[in-house]
Amino acid sequence: MNKQFYQQKQHGQKKPWGYRGNKPPRINPNTPTKQEPAQKQSFMSKAQQFIGFGRPKTGKESIRIIPIGGSGNVTKNMFAYELRYDGLVRDILLVDCGIGFPDADMYGVDLVIPDTRYLADKKQYIRGLVFTHGHDDHIGAIPYIYPKLGNIPLLAPPLAAAFANVKLKEAKLHVRVKAMQFTDTITLGPFKISFIRMTHSVPDTSHLVIETPLGIFYHGSDFKFDFDPLDGKKSEIEKINAVGNRGVLCMLTDCLGSERIGFTPSEQKIRDAIEKELAMCPGKFLFTTQSSNISRIQLAIDIALKNNRKIAFFGRSVNKNVEEAVSLGYMKFPRDMIVRDRDLKKMPSSKMFLIVAGAQGQPESALTRMANDNHMFVTISEGDTVMYSADPIPGNENSMNTVI
């Protein structure tokens, strides 16, 4: 995985659009004002009236991209695009706000969040926060960090917005993430943002095209090319082409496993693996995957129903995400095939298909408690199968192995 970022400076370029309208330039009171020659001043004020550029041409604009959650690791994704004028911060766009997972030696730590102290004295310049997709390492820290950011707009593709709103609701915050469509273009201060649909292990994953007065930035958060996705919604490669043809000043991209030669198998391949294991299982079948991977959960449900097994969900994250996905129409299954946890004991094990949270070996998860024989309703016994359908997020291998 390579996460790249650059500091780009380009001066005196033709601006694509005048985002400040006819407003006068913002002046930092600490900067001594430079007097322009009288003739030049009058020309500029006329030009400003007609062209709409708010700032005199003497200034130097630059952009800094700051990985608030760090760079080179997989999680805690959070980026600031910082537009500067004469070296002074003017406008900040934030992208993502994700959690990280504690290392084995971080005793008593449940999760790790990006260190946002850098933004503390720049709140007034933050124009908004856009999420790329609904994975926890992109949305999970928002309940902890939003109160530190001030009252800023939060925007995301529909499913990511729904997942993030679950977290905000749980934290008893009243702000909500606004769901954007992939055809939408949004303007936040000088930043104009549009979405490109990408395939990933969660539906509604997006890359962002960020237009700035200095040029176009392509924010390509993690993804995988799946030419046969379970939900049938393919990556919008033609949009990537189009933005490439317009010219991209800087591209950030992040794709786990991109150094491996070959192709990532399509999600469809997982169907065969689940069917094969289920056919060999005489007892309970426990299936675990990332709780945001609702396409894969839907696939597991379809296979379970075909094999006359009833479904039970375990774990808060799975329950909440499935509930949201059903209400948005991303998942469908007959309600009468779902069994409540306490009713399981009335059923033979061979009729059970349990979808369990905790694929990353999280210490308090349902799967960890079941593995430790510490769960109220489920004990794993001989003849049962536990199917892991998740790659470890780098750093989580130890906790996953402990559960196994």
Ligand SMILES: [Zn+2]
């Ligand atoms: Zn992701």
